[in-house]
Amino acid sequence: MKHEALKLDNQxxxxxxxxxREITKLYKPILDKLGITYTQYISLLVLWEKDNITVKDLGEKLHLDSGTLTPLLKKLEFMELVNRNRDTIDERKVYVKLTDKGVELKTMAIEIPNKxxxxxxxxxxxxxxxxxxxNSLLLTLTPGNNIK
Structure with missing residues (x-):
């Protein structure tokens, strides 16, 4: 058939x-108990792995732009899970650091991947x-990997 490529099931x-979307739905009831969203959860995953990183590095790791990341970090800061601090030497750099409450949440989240x-x-x-x-597909699609 001429238009097979345009069928939704072939995409x-x-x-x-x-x-x-379905995987993210699996997270919702679990994350609701912790009072966080999926996007907040993946942000915390990055910080639990390596704390006190720049907003730029966090955005790159999560494949999120600053328009999405800024309100997300404001909310996490309001929830007292992270602090944002400007670099004293280069004020363009803003660092994100877990608070004690943000670190404690890690122990409550430990079983999520297995569930x-x-x-x-x-x-x-x-x-x-x-x-x-x-991940291989993502690497191929990510700009700057010089793959054509």
């Missing part, structure tokens, strides 16, 4: 989009392979 982008994996029905090996393939 890689839609399969990734729909899957992403989500169990909810997907995937084996650990299948999940790791899928993640590896998606």
């Amino acid at each position: 890689l982008c839609f399969a990734l989009y729909a899957c992403s 989500i994996l169990c909810s997907t029905g995937l084996s650990l090996q299948s999940a790791e392979l899928l993640k590896e393939n998606i």
